[in-house]
Amino acid sequence: MTEAAYGRIRRRLRRRNDRLGTYDDGAARATSDDPQPTLIPTNLGKDFDERVAAAVGRQPPRGQDPDYDLVRDNFDIAHYLLQAPGVMDNPEIDPVRHFLRLGAGVKLTPDPNFSTDSYLKRHPERRDSEVNPYTAWLRDGRAAGEIAEPVMGIEKLADVLGISTEEVVEHLAERRSDVHRRLHHGKLGEMFAKATEVEPLIGELWPEVARPRMMPVPWLVVADQLGALHSSQKALGFARARVVLVVGHADNGLVVRVIEALRAEVDPSEIVVVTTAAEAPEGEAPAGVRRVDFAVTAAGLGPLMAQQVLVELLRSLCADAIVGIGSRLFLDALTPYGKALRASERIYLGFGALRPGPLGHEVGTSTRYFYRHVEHVDGVFVDTDETEDRLIEDYGLPKVVAERIRSVADDAVLADLARRLLQGDADD
Numbered sequence: 001m002t003e004a005a006y007g008r009i010r011r012r013l014r015r016r017n018d019r020l021g022t023y024d025d026g027a028a029r030a031t032s033d034d035p036q037p038t039l040i041p042t043n044l045g046k047d048f049d050e051r052v053a054a055a056v057g058r059q060p061p062r063g064q065d066p067d068y069d070l071v072r073d074n075f076d077i078a079h080y081l082l083q084a085p086g087v088m089d090n091p092e093i094d095p096v097r098h099f100l101r102l103g104a105g106v107k108l109t110p111d112p113n114f115s116t117d118s119y120l121k122r123h124p125e126r127r128d129s130e131v132n133p134y135t136a137w138l139r140d141g142r143a144a145g146e147i148a149e150p151v152m153g154i155e156k157l158a159d160v161l162g163i164s165t166e167e168v169v170e171h172l173a174e175r176r177s178d179v180h181r182r183l184h185h186g187k188l189g190e191m192f193a194k195a196t197e198v199e200p201l202i203g204e205l206w207p208e209v210a211r212p213r214m215m216p217v218p219w220l221v222v223a224d225q226l227g228a229l230h231s232s233q234k235a236l237g238f239a240r241a242r243v244v245l246v247v248g249h250a251d252n253g254l255v256v257r258v259i260e261a262l263r264a265e266v267d268p269s270e271i272v273v274v275t276t277a278a279e280a281p282e283g284e285a286p287a288g289v290r291r292v293d294f295a296v297t298a299a300g301l302g303p304l305m306a307q308q309v310l311v312e313l314l315r316s317l318c319a320d321a322i323v324g325i326g327s328r329l330f331l332d333a334l335t336p337y338g339k340a341l342r343a344s345e346r347i348y349l350g351f352g353a354l355r356p357g358p359l360g361h362e363v364g365t366s367t368r369y370f371y372r373h374v375e376h377v378d379g380v381f382v383d384t385d386e387t388e389d390r391l392i393e394d395y396g397l398p399k400v401v402a403e404r405i406r407s408v409a410d411d412a413v414l415a416d417l418a419r420r421l422l423q424g425d426a427d428d
Contacts, residue, residue, distance in 0.1 A: 070138050112176050118148065119146070151217055157217045159227065160230040243271055243272070244314060247276070247324075248328065259286055274294050315341070319345070323421065334377075380404055
C-alpha cells in the first residue's frame with residue numbers, strides 16, 4: 001500500500017472517529033496544546049487502559065533514536081499488548097522497544113494492517129537487512145508500494161475482483177481498522193465487554209480482536225481456491241456447458257470418441273473438457289470445444305484442496321451431465337463429494353480396457369475405482385464388450401447395478417449415449 005493510500009485510510013478513519021467521539025490510533029490522541037497523548041477509555045477495561053497509559057508515559061523523549069520515533073508514530077500499543085500477554089503483564093517493558101528488539105522475530109505485529117511475516121514473504125530481500133522490517137517499510141517501502149497486508153494471496157483476489165492489488169489492500173486495511181475501532185471504542189466491543197462480565201471466560205477471547213478475519217479472503221487457502229476457480233472459469237469464457245468431460249488426457253481414445261459423438265448432437269462450444277493430469281497434456285481438443293488445463297489453473301493446491309475446487313468448478317458449469325474418463329483427481333474427489341455432487345448433477349464414468357501391468361496382473365483405473373463408485377453414479381460405459389462382461393462378472397454385480405454398465409464399442413450405442421448425456425433431468 002502506498003503512502004498516499006495509507007494516508008487516505010487514516011484521514012477517513014479520523015473523520016469518522018471524530019464524528020463518533022472516539023479515536024483508534026493506538027488508543028491515543030495528541031493535541032497541539034498537550035505533548036502527551038490524550039487517552040480515551042476502551043472497552044477492554046481499566047487495567048488494560050492503565051497499561052497503555054503507562055507504556056505511553058514511559059516512552060523516551062523524541063530525538064534520541066530516529067527509528068524509534070518513526071515506529072512510535074505508527075505503532076498501535078493496544079494492538080501489540082493484546083498479542084503479547086507477557087509484555088502486557090510487565091509495566092517495565094516498553095512495547096515499542098520490545099517490538100524493535102524481539103517482536104518481528106516472534107511474529108508480533110505493530111499495527112493491525114502490517115504483518116512482518118507476510119511482508120518478508122513478499123519481499124525476501126528485506127530479510128538480511130539489519131533494519132527492522134517495519135522500520136524499512138515505514139521509511140521507504142510503503143512509499144514504493146511494497147505490500148505488508150497480513151493476508152497472503154490478495155494478488156489472486158485482485159484478479160478475481162477485477163481491481164488492482166493496491167485497491168484490495170486499501171479496502172482490507174480500511175475495513176480491518178474500522179473493526180478494531182468498533183471493538184475498542186464502539187458498541188460492538190461494549191457488548192463483548194458486557195458478555196465478559198456475565199462469563200469471564202469470554203474475556204479470554206479479547207486477544208482474537210487483534211487478528212480479525214477479513215472476508216472474502218480470510219486465509220491464503222481461500223485466496224488460492226478463489227484464484228483457481230476464477231482462472232478455470234476465465235479459460236472457459238465464463239459460460240455454462242451442456243456436457244463436461246473430466247479427463248486425464250484429451251487425446252485418450254475413449255475421450256476422443258465421446259467428444260465426436262457429442263459434436264454430432266450439439267454445438268462444440270457447449271462441450272467442455274477439463275484435463276487434470278499433472279504432466280503437460282498431449283493433443284488438442286477438437287475445434288470449437290472449450291478446454292481448461294485444471295492442473296495449471298489449480299497449480300499449487302494440495303490434492304484435497306484441488307478436489308474441492310474441481311467439484312465447485314463442475315457445479316458452476318451447470319451442465320446436463322458430467323463425464324469422468326481417466327481422471328484420477330475426479331475419481332478421488334467422488335469419494336468425499338460424490339453423493340453431494342450427484343444430488344444436483346448427473347454423473348457418468350468411462351473406463352478403458354484393462355492392460356497387462358509390469359508385475360503380470362492387469363491394471364487400469366477400473367480396478368481401483370469402478371466398484372467404489374458404480375452404485376453412486378448415473379451410468380458407466382466402457383470401450384469393449386469384453387470389459388463390460390468382465391466387470392459385471394468379476395464383481396458379482398446385482399442386475400439393477402449391472403444395467404448401468406454399457407459397452408460403447410459400437411458407434412450407434414455411443415451415439416445413443418451422447419443423446420442420453422444431453423437429456424438433462426430426463427429419466428434414463
